[in-house]
Amino acid sequence: ATGLSLNAASGSVDVKSSTAGTYRVLYTFSDGSCSDTTSTYIVIKPLPVASISYSALDFCRKLDADSARITQVGVAGGVYSSATGLLLNAASGSVDVKSSTAGTYRVLYTFSDGSCSDTTSTYIVIKPLPVAGISYSALNFCRKLDADSAQVTVTGTTGGTFSSLAGLSLNAASGSIDVKSSTAGTYRVLYTFSDGSCSDTTSTYIVIKPLPVAGIYYSALNFCRTLDADSARITQTGVAGGVYSSATGLSLNAASGSIDVKSSTAGTYRVLYAFSDGSCSDTTSTYIVIQPLPVAGISYSALNFCRKLDADSAHVTVTGITGGTFSSVAGLSLNAASGSVDVKGSTAGTYRVLYTFSDGSCSDTTSTYIVIKPLPVAHIAYSALDFCRKLDADSAKLTQTGVTGGVYTSAAGLSLNAASGSVDVKSSSVGTYRVLYTFSDGDCSDTISTYIVIKPLPVAGISYSALNFCRTLNADSAKITQTGVAGGVYTSTAGLSLNAASGSID
Structure with missing residues (x-):
């Protein structure tokens, strides 16, 4: 019948070219005399039908990739097979992508309906993952205010995207980290990248370290540069063991932060304290002002003043800052406001006069010396008060004790020897005279006196x-x-x- 591809001569049937069906094949034969026909049956079975397909042609070989599951229609229960390298489940056709070797594979599905079997196939491509690596210049970064961004180094596939947790100031495109704007903590930085077919993620860690904390301050901002000034001592809180530094001119102890005020040059200085907790270092600072001392000078008109009863006050000359206060030890009659010394009211001695003054910021003291000299001592006396002016009268002789070498003077009319003090009585005019003796010990001079009366002779x-x-x-x-x-x-x-x-x- 039509549909069976039968070779009439040989009886061979081209099965695959025949149409499925049941056929009676007749064989007509003859022995030359007679002919006859015999027959048999042949059934051309239709092939079972099945098809297979994966959800995609290409699968990326990720470590976390799910198995590639197959969709099969038609005759089930067949067996799957492929080349070595593809980790294929022969029963289900699922492919373990992450365990397979990258490559292109033909997957065969051999199946049977119990009478006939057949094979169908599909293709699957296991793509190799793109490769990339990222790293920062260090694991730990200190969160300084002047910290540079942490730059990432990318090897392999570029053009990916960076991501991390909230708190890390991360540039998603470049991977750079703004360290100073980030919150201290440990972060995993993810880099997701693709070669156009497959994508993957790699990661690295970065630690944003909190800065150590310290504070420094001096007991005051301004310090006066007096010769007897104590060192300015610093109070330091937080991390200890740092190093202090400042500009030239400030006599600063690098270890303790103490300042030798009197050895420093006047000026305003920023004192830096650099410290570290072993991981990160930082710097804090404070200011200190070394104030120049106000300038003044005092002097008296002389060093030595003689303690006369009629002595004027010793007046001081002040240069520089005025309005200060004068002081000295007991015995010197000193005006604290003006510095004048009441010489005659003072006790003899050598005195240091201090002048303490201020410019409103700093005070200082200058000094000078004044010597209140004791007056030299002498005494004079005549043998009597009254002397009669006889023609034969002897001179009135003087007795002098104490400082010698002085000069005697008196009023006109008394015939007085200026060197010895003797009076020529008979040559003197009658009268009462005060005889002055002016003398000196080389430093101070004084005058003492006595009286003598030249009596007129009685008349008879x-x-x-x-x-x-x-x-x-x-x-x-x-x-x-x-x-x-x-x-x-x-x-x-x-x-x-x-x-x-x-x-x-x-």
């Missing part, structure tokens, strides 16, 4: 009634006439019988 006159008297037995006494000062005593030479009280002569 006597006369007898005659110059000549005769020595008769009945002669009267010679009476005297006396004028002037009465009550004197009369005397004469032996031989004259003279009444000493009345002056009469027997």
Whole structure:
């Protein structure tokens, strides 16, 4: 019948070219005389039908890839097979992608309907993953305010995307990290990349370290550069063991932060403290001002002042800052406001006068010396106060004790020896005189005085009634006439019988 591809001569049937069906094949034969026909049956079975396919042609060989599952229609229960390298489940046709070797594979499905079997196939491509690596220059980065961005190095496939947890200031395109803007912590940085067919992710870690904390401050901002100034000591909190530094001119101890104020140059300085906790270092700072001392000078008109009763005050000259206060030890009669010294009210001695002054920021003290000299001592006296101005009077001699070598002076009328102090009484005019003795011990001079009185002589006159008297037995006494000062005593030479009280002569 039509549909069976039968070779009439040989009886061979081209099965695959025949149409499925049941056929009776007739064989007509003859022995030359007679002919006959015999027959048999042949059934051309239709092939069972099945098809297979995967969800895609290409599968990327990721470590976390799911198995590639096959979709099979038609006759089930067949067996799957492929080349070595493809990890294929022969029963289900599923492919373990991550365990397979990259390559292109033909997957065969051999199946049967119980009478006939057949094979169908499909293709699957196991793609190799693209390769990339990322790394930062270090694991740990310190979160400084001036920290540079942490730059990433990418090897292999470029053009991927970077990601991490919140808190890391990460540039998704370049992988650079803004360290100073990130929150301290440990972060895993993911890099997702693709070669156009497959994508993958690699990662690295970065640690943003918190900066160590420290603070420094001095007890004040301003320090005055006095010669006796103590060191300015620092208070440090937080991480210890750092190093202090500043500009030239500040005498700073690098280990302790103490400042030798008196050895520093006046100026404003920023003191830096660099410290570390072993992982990260940082710097903090504070300011200190070394104030220049105000300038003043004081001087008296002389070093030595003699303690005279009529001495004027010693006045001071102030240069520079005025308005300060003067002081000294007990014994010096010193005006604290003006610096004037009441010389005559002071006790003899050598005194240091201090002048303490201020410019409103700093104070200082300057000084000078003043010597209150004791007056030299001398004493003068005559043998008497009164001297009579006789023609034969001796000079009045002076007794002088103490400092010698002085000069004697008095008023006109007293015949006074300036060197010895002796008075020529008879040559002096009658009167009362103050005799001054001016003397010096080489430092101070003084004047003392005494008085002397040059007395005028008393005046009297006597006369007898005659110059000549005769020595008769009945002669009267010679009476005297006396004028002037009465009550004197009369005397004469032996031989004259003279009444000493009345002056009469027997």
